[in-house]
Amino acid sequence: MSLVLEIFKEITSIPRCSGTHNEFINYVKSYASKCGFECFIDDVNNILCKKKNSNSKICLQSHYDIVCLIDNTIPEIIEKDGFLKAKNSTLGADNGIGCSYMLALMSENKDLEYLFTSDEEIGLIGANDIKLNITSPFMLNLDSEEEGEICIGCAGGVDILAKHTNHKLVPNTQNLKLYEITISKLRGGHSGVNIHENIPNAIKLIAKAIKECGGKLLDLNGGERINSIPANAKAIIASKNPPSPTHENMSIKEVAEVPQHFNLYSDEIIDFLYDFENGVIEFNNELDVVETSINLAIVKTNINEIEIKLSARSMDNEKLNSIKETTCNQLKIQNFEVQTKGKYPAWKPDKNEFTQTVYEIYIKNNPDAQFRAIHAGLECAIFKEKFPHLKVASIGPNIYNPHSYNEKVSIKSVENLFGIVNEIIL
Numbered sequence: 001m002s003l004v005l006e007i008f009k010e011i012t013s014i015p016r017c018s019g020t021h022n023e024f025i026n027y028v029k030s031y032a033s034k035c036g037f038e039c040f041i042d043d044v045n046n047i048l049c050k051k052k053n054s055n056s057k058i059c060l061q062s063h064y065d066i067v068c069l070i071d072n073t074i075p076e077i078i079e080k081d082g083f084l085k086a087k088n089s090t091l092g093a094d095n096g097i098g099c100s101y102m103l104a105l106m107s108e109n110k111d112l113e114y115l116f117t118s119d120e121e122i123g124l125i126g127a128n129d130i131k132l133n134i135t136s137p138f139m140l141n142l143d144s145e146e147e148g149e150i151c152i153g154c155a156g157g158v159d160i161l162a163k164h165t166n167h168k169l170v171p172n173t174q175n176l177k178l179y180e181i182t183i184s185k186l187r188g189g190h191s192g193v194n195i196h197e198n199i200p201n202a203i204k205l206i207a208k209a210i211k212e213c214g215g216k217l218l219d220l221n222g223g224e225r226i227n228s229i230p231a232n233a234k235a236i237i238a239s240k241n242p243p244s245p246t247h248e249n250m251s252i253k254e255v256a257e258v259p260q261h262f263n264l265y266s267d268e269i270i271d272f273l274y275d276f277e278n279g280v281i282e283f284n285n286e287l288d289v290v291e292t293s294i295n296l297a298i299v300k301t302n303i304n305e306i307e308i309k310l311s312a313r314s315m316d317n318e319k320l321n322s323i324k325e326t327t328c329n330q331l332k333i334q335n336f337e338v339q340t341k342g343k344y345p346a347w348k349p350d351k352n353e354f355t356q357t358v359y360e361i362y363i364k365n366n367p368d369a370q371f372r373a374i375h376a377g378l379e380c381a382i383f384k385e386k387f388p389h390l391k392v393a394s395i396g397p398n399i400y401n402p403h404s405y406n407e408k409v410s411i412k413s414v415e416n417l418f419g420i421v422n423e424i425i426l
Helices: 003-012 022-035 093-107 202-212 267-275 317-333 353-365 380-386 411-424
Strands: 038-041 047-050 058-063 077-080 083-086 113-117 138-141 149-154 156-164 167-171 177-183 216-222 233-239 250-255 261-265 279-284 289-301 306-314 337-344 370-374 391-394 408-410
Touching: 003 093, 003 411, 022 038, 022 047, 022 093, 058 093, 093 113, 093 408, 093 411, 138 380, 149 353, 149 380, 156 317, 177 202, 202 216, 202 233, 202 250, 202 267, 202 289, 216 267, 267 306, 289 317, 289 370, 306 317, 317 337, 353 391, 353 411, 380 391, 408 411
Parallel strands: 058 113, 058 138, 138 391, 149 370
Antiparallel strands: 038 047, 047 113, 077 083, 083 408, 149 391, 156 306, 156 337, 167 261, 177 233, 177 250, 216 233, 216 261, 216 289, 279 289, 289 306
16 A cells, blocks of 8 residues: 555544644644654644755645534545545545645655645635745645646635524414424535536425425524535424425424424525525636536524525636625525625636646646636635745545545545656656
């Protein structure tokens, strides 16, 4: 087994869900010290490793946090048919493979800057608030997910958070019955790179079942993470008519004991969820990529409110602002309280001498290599703003279905790309 895969299996045993930092930081500090590198940590838990008198020309960059669909998960790796995946969880190849490349090259004493960023998956927090200085003229981001693609542009994004508090206790004068609606084990996926694949959205499907039977909402919880297409949802409703399944994975159960009073939420919530245009808004034929999209990611019932989280993306900053404003206005019309957070800019496609060098090396190893822009958030856009001197490209191995239980990475692709990275850094 290659050193990269050995390292990946080792770091996969370290807790790395977004928001978890200390154990990985301590691991990297110890690892860097053994390899003769200094290690710097800033106040948002980014890690920069470099030699004391470095002459680095390239900064390698990866984020070390992973999407955990269940909190505090440590993936259990399964190797099968040339792939690595995980048992009943995400794998964390996004972006653990990139981290493993970097650690392997540190062990080989390569004089580079190695930047491990924190909390990319929950709003690119580490990149946005970085306090470390990058002196290399070039940056190679290792967070792309398709071999043969050299990413030179990406979507910007913004998270939209809404709350609805309109609920009241009403008597059951209409003799409504209670129903529990559950939908589970849908495919899920990344709300950027998979958004065009018409993957069923658990929240939309459950809202459809409620709306079409005229149900009244008591409780609704669905979705896993703000950057994932929801795979699971569950609702409790009161209805005169039994709801009908809207997907083969949906189950409906009548609740035997019906109370005399219901604590019902406003119909405005289901109206919004049912009517909301979810998924691809516009496609960019020139770049052959989704231009603008929005994902209905999470619905959660708290003590006195229902909370909705959405993630909007666009390859164009003006269009990103437009979809944000349109969605916020739709929510406000339905009497939601709205705020936005986690905004990051689009990375306008940029060809330069560094990207050309990467292309020339890549095409020697893969004649199908090509420049691409992706409909997902990469930290590259932020680094371009914060360090204007940087020339940036992004590459990565074949990682399938990131942010889902079906995430897997091709072992052969991991090895192929490591060879290319070694040529680029020479």
